[in-house]
Amino acid sequence: MLKDKWYLICPAKELKAGKIRKLRILDEDIVVFRDAEGRPSAIEDRCCHRNVPLSLGEMKRGCVVCPYHGWTFDGGGQCVHIPSLAAEDKIPRSARVRRYVVREQHKLLWVFVGEEEKVGQCEPPPIPEMDIWPFVAREHIFEADLEAAAESLLDPYHIAFTHSQSIGTLLGSIEELPQNPDFHIDVVKDGLIGHYMRENTSSFFEKQYFGTDPQIQINYRFYYPNLSRLEITFHDRVLLILEHIMQVDETHVSMTQITLWKNIFKPFPWFAKFFMRRKSDKIVGEDIALLQAQRKIMEQMKNKEGRVREVSVRGDAISLAFRKYWRAKLKGDAFVGDEAFEGSEEAEDVELEEDGRALGATASIDV
Ligand code: FES
Numbered sequence: 507m508l509k510d511k512w513y514l515i516c517p518a519k520e521l522k523a524g525k526i527r528k529l530r531i532l533d534e535d536i537v538v539f540r541d542a543e544g545r546p547s548a549i550e551d552r553c554c555h556r557n558v559p560l561s562l563g564e565m566k567r568g569c570v571v572c573p574y575h576g577w578t579f580d581g582g583g584q585c586v587h588i589p590s591l592a593a594e595d596k597i598p599r600s601a602r603v604r605r606y607v608v609r610e611q612h613k614l615l616w617v618f619v620g621e622e623e624k625v626g627q628c629e630p631p632p633i634p635e636m637d638i639w640p641f642v643a644r645e646h647i648f649e650a651d652l653e654a655a656a657e658s659l660l661d662p663y664h665i666a667f668t669h670s671q672s673i674g675t676l677l678g679s680i681e682e683l684p685q686n687p688d689f690h691i692d693v694v695k696d697g698l699i700g701h702y703m704r705e706n707t708s709s710f711f712e713k714q715y716f717g718t719d720p721q722i723q724i725n726y727r728f729y730y731p732n733l734s735r736l737e738i739t740f741h742d743r744v745l746l747i748l749e750h751i752m753q754v755d756e757t758h759v760s761m762t763q764i765t766l767w768k769n770i771f772k773p774f775p776w777f778a779k780f781f782m783r784r785k786s787d788k789i790v791g792e793d794i795a796l797l798q799a800q801r802k803i804m805e806q807m808k809n810k811e812g813r814v815r816e817v818s819v820r821g822d823a824i825s826l827a828f829r830k831y832w833r834a835k836l837k838g839d840a841f842v843g844d845e846a847f848e849g850s851e852e853a854e855d856v857e858l859e860e861d862g863r864a865l866g867a868t869a870s871i872d873v
């Protein structure tokens with residue numbers, strides 16, 4: 507499990523004063539709330555008195571009140587009130603729970619899960635578009651394999667099938683499918699970056715808004731360890747899909763999809779929100795159905811190393827490049843330069859098993 511990283515809580519506007527939000531990240535239970543000054547705060551979801559979840563309590567003047575005996579905790583995790591405390595006694599020093607560092611950046615709230623001293627070692631991914639474009643966001647929690655869920659957004663060929671009823675109609679096919687997929691992938695300091703072209707086969711209705719350019723450029727980006735970004739440019743209009751994934755516990759994965767747009771349905775902002783929310787929920791629903799079913803089979807078929815045999819073709823180049831990068835990073839959890847990346851054991855681990863030449867010989871991957 508990946509500690510010492512930033513994880514998305516939710517868009518800042520969703521954390522309302524006086525409300526408790528419960529989170530589970532990497533098997534840690536956390537409560538998030540706004541303190542007396544309105545600052546977003548996160549503390550352990552456990553009362554240090556008799557170990558009752560604080561998330562069952564309620565908020566009072568920016569503090570969480572435990573439902574069992576009313577011990578009250580501030581945003582720093584310090585117990586500030588004990589109703590049963592004798593007048594001559596002081597609140598014990600140890601009456602505190604763990605606090606987490608929270609950061610608000612580009613309208614999103616992030617929590618650092620790990621050792622607090624390491625908080626400066628990495629940053630939440632920058633998404634400046636959040637400050638200027640409209641967006642919708644929703645978190646989904648379901649049973650899935652984390653790696654499979656992480657690579658799904660970047661996988662170009664699943665769109666026409668998995669998402670034939672949602673995003674597929676918008677994006678059309680990949681150019682010259684399947685003879686000449688021109689994928690570009692580069693390893694950069696904090697993840698992967700790449701692009702490819704798709705043919706615009708959107709419907710007549712969709713073309714009114716997304717434009718009639720014959721081709722659409724898809725830019726993708728992965729910020730290690732948990733954010734994928736797919737930017738779809740229709741001339742002066744942009745659709746930006748972000749997917750944040752994280753391990754909730756051993757079996758569950760959280761996927762938050764944030765959809766942003768620029769110059770789409772501009773005169774009708776409410777309709778745009780309605781349209782994008784429906785699209786986003788449909789897209790994620792389509793992925794979840796398959797990811798859940800896939801996990802069941804993967805669990806049954808795992809070998810001693812925890813891997814499942816797969817067959818790949820060069821159209822899987824982006825997914826395979828993602829896995830190579832992801833596994834190498836997980837192994838060292840440090841930046842892996844091109845050289846080390848190419849030669850790593852993990853890189854070999856995802857070589858094509860049925861036809862080892864297929865990927866290396868034909869796909870244009872610059873990793
Ligand atoms: S268990 Fe929380 S106040 Fe007693």
Ligand SMILES: [Fe+2]
Nearest residue numbers: 658659668793
């Ligand atoms: Fe998908």
